[in-house]
Amino acid sequence: MAGIVVVFDFDKTIIDLDSDNWVVDELGATDLFNQLLPTMPWNSLMDRMMEELHSQGKTIEDIAEVLKRATIHPRVVPAIKSAHALGCDLRIVSDANLFFIETILKHLGLRDYFSEINTNPSLVDREGRLRIFPSHDFHSSPNGCSLCPPNMCKGLIIERIQTTVSMEGKKFIYLGDGSGDFCPSLKLKEADYVMPRKNFPLWDLICKNHKHIKAEIHEWSDGEELESVLLQLIGKISMEENKNSNSAQFFSVDCKFQTIPMSAHEVLPPALPVPL
Template sequence: MISNGRILRRLAVFDFDHTICELNTDVVVRDLLDQSLITPEIKSIVRSCGWIPYMQRIFRLLHQSGICKLDILSAIRSIPEVAGMKTCIAEMAKNNFHIIIVSDSNSEFIKVWSDFNEIGQYIHTTFTNPAKFNGNGALEVHPFHHQTECSLSSRNLCKGKIVDDFLDNQSVVANTEYEQIFYIGDGRNDVCPMLRLKDNGFACPREGYACYDALSNAIKQRSTSYEAKILKWTNGFHLMSLIWKEL
């Protein structure tokens, strides 16, 4: 649709783990290890340095333990979808949605799972921690960025900033505006982008996960009213029915 020379579309922003795929990709791969190898020292890396340095150590252990690239990719492909989510994404793509993924997983896991499940064709852009298998077959992962401005987000990934930058870029470079924005997630790190939504926005936290309560508490602490509408969902089919009522 064109309005005043601008392209008008809808935007769906998805988290990945527990939102598109049913499990946490990092945890699934970590659990390929003999858990006795994950010493207290290694576990302490999460607190001292963050999740990405911790997972980099885990990937090194996997390689040292003889768990190869094919084992890792097979584990990722085996993760089931959140029921109905592939259908939901496909239907969105047919109905003037741009679909982007903003995730604290990594580029290798998301691409492998999305292509295997035939949704990669519908994804406009993915924002996540870059990863690749090196020449020795070990997986390497790096932070998406380094940020200290947002206390709601991890140091390596502020989802709110990513979405804001995407919207600015689409406006300037692609001459595109979004008449409706749906943000779909499950975790505490999805609260930041949800809080930035305006009156054309829809915060979609998954029922039974941390995001809904964290978002509710954050809204109560705001000095101004929350303009976006909250749509709490259970699976992809339910999410699709909620969103279609708002179109």
């Protein structure tokens, strides 16, 4: 199994749009969204918009049907399946919400390919309204990160994942597009890789702050390049792992041949007298 953790952002990385904007626009609530946007954090605004849509008679099924129409490049699904088949541990770190992400992944037949989804929690209440909550309760305690929104610091999530897999010596590949993906990119190590989407905010930030990024940078523009670059990196890491493994085995065998057992006819030196 490849010692690789592949971490995907979701919006504009796995899918080709922002799922929050997509639902709001498709269900006709764009004007209110734009009106309220300057007054509250994005995550809180999305919860408010779900309340508004519910009051207009929009059901959870209506939201799900909109999500199932979200556009995705045709090569992204094969890329995810190939990475999983090669033994990679696939995870999602996204500032969307669990209902949006799981609805789309299940529709695409991809939910079981991801070992973990880190995002804003959500639930359907007794009235059938979708509630969206912050990943981090910034009302009681700030996350302390100046680079990330108050409800989620992706850098803290990456550090937690790094801690849980550090004993396994796994390497990371991080794919993202937005400004919120810059903080986790800074947490990657020299042996890791970051894949920013070209001409998107993460790519711009990395270009301007290149010296602060330790990981190797490999850009991509669309799903076809995502698949090509990702699978090339997985192949590169796997080849390095095999090379190191073979070198270790050769060294072990070589050491064995250095220890030559003494033949029966060899004369042992006389034992030294033991002082009384």
